[in-house]
Amino acid sequence: MIRKKSRREESLDHAELARLLPAPGDPHLSLDRHLLLEEHLMSEIQRTAPAPAPARRPARRVLLIGVPVTAAALAGAFAFTALTGSGGRGPAAATPPPVEAPVVRIEPGSTAQLASTVEHIAAAASASKTPEPGPGQYIYIKSKVSYLSVLHTGTDKSKTWVQPLHIREAWNSPDGKQGWLDEPGYQPKGGTTLDTDVESSLNAPSYDYLKTLPTDPDALLKKIYKETKGQGNSPDQEAFTTVGDLLGEELAPAKLNAALYRAAAKIPGVVVVDHAQDAAGREGIALAHVDQQSGDRTEWIFDRKTYAYLGSRAVQVKQADDVKPGTVLEYTAVLERAVVDAQKQRPGAQGTGA
Template identity: 30%
Template sequence: MDELDLIRERAETVGFAPAEHLAPARERLLTAARGGRAARPRRWFWAAGATVGLAAAITAVVALAPADRIGVGAGVANADPVRVLSEAASAALAQPATAPRPDQFLYVKTEFPGYPPREVWLSVDGTRDGLIGDTKAPGCRDGKAHVSGANDPSKEGTLEDCRPYPAYLPDLPTTPEAMSAYFTAHHSGKKGDVNAMGKDVIDLAGEHVLPPASYAALFAAAAKVPGLTALDHVTDGAGRPGVGITWPVGPGASSEAKPVVLVFDATTHQYLGTDGEAITVKAFVDRAGQRP
């Protein structure tokens, strides 16, 4: 039995948390401060519902065991990072799969402290023209895409070589071992740079959607990374409280470099974002510019 089998077994047996355990977390979420940041470019390499980055959490929230039973509550000291990520994998696996149509768009709203939110409409299959804020994000059709937003006005509207960059990734690995191998083959930083891997996890859990089994494998694979640290009393970019997971800063990094912090809801174990940004809306829509 591997890690994902254990996660499946837990998801089937642990059940739902009672209302008295959910009420405090719900109240915190309702009263949490909202913020924003200037639009950022799309990040890293491959690239995270209603409020979280789990594929099926776009429309549903499932609470597993109460936080005080597993030791990852928002006020618990010395939270176990492997347990936090394992619970995140369990929460992902418990969600129903909701595959979009190829002609739809993934809408993601990301909030940042002190700046306007970022909104994107990304083509599900990568072939249709989407939007990043007010800027067109050309789709790739037959290996060609129209140039948009070029520094050289003469290139605006011309064709360039491309490959589709789909927002929905249905074919990623579904086991921790295979997902770890995928990370190794597609890492964004130098080989062995676990901080870069943390950023890659954020990219997959941010402006992309995976099937639940792939999300479970993603977090279970992340749990295998050496040097993880769990942080109590952290908040995401919208001020929502949770438990944080960090990776070590890579060798040779600046003395001022700070590790990326992934934030998970302490009750539902769902991915919220990072300490600098928060995925607050994530849904499929029928056209670019449409909001759910």
């Protein structure tokens, strides 16, 4: 599935799903509850063709199942996705079955060192040599990722399922109109187009659009709150999420990156977490914010010495939906950012790396 904020769902094939899933145990489900379960599961394992919008990370809380579903059933459902296709424009790729989400120690967050930590991060961002794409070039970003797949509430215990860690590579033109995504197991074999006519915005940014944003932190934060009004679980959480989306699978001018960090520090509830680990296993410090409605904490992870951005993590810190505190709902690691001369070209002699 293409990572983006908005998603459309395919029509549901109840009969096929019923064939794949084992008969439920106690408690007995009504027909209405059965259909609701099927609809939720099918909305996760089947997607439409890629929407004409830049690749985005998925919204969390993808699926909540209030009845037992076995790992075997999940594996069968994902195998069904491979047989029926993933909605792309090429041959279907086998979708790996989800794995049980890792559980980590919940590290405390504090505002004691927030101002100084953000200044270190912003200074490092300002000093970084960010490549600037030229006409006909593409922004290349390689990541290692794992996103939430299924929340499962059983009768005796709860498990949260996530995608296995996997590589994701994206190419985007500076204007955001052309692109390519290669994410084996989650996109058609060989990848899928990201070409779009959608105008760039905070929710669908491009490099050219990011260059137009104010670099004054107060003005930038005001714009973010204004343009995301009514979205997300709260204004503060949505502002933090929006800034985070601009830090991951994007390339932004150095001055804007610094402004984004300084703006984020002004969002109520932002704290520093002393110990966090990205999807590549790299340890660092984090800027974090708790979604008070869902109970999960989004963490942006930085190298402890250089303050360079490493990746992100979402950890459940409050009991919610029977998800254990400490459960890692998603985590990412940015492995490489570069400017290359063509779609599908990886950094090398002709690319300018960062």
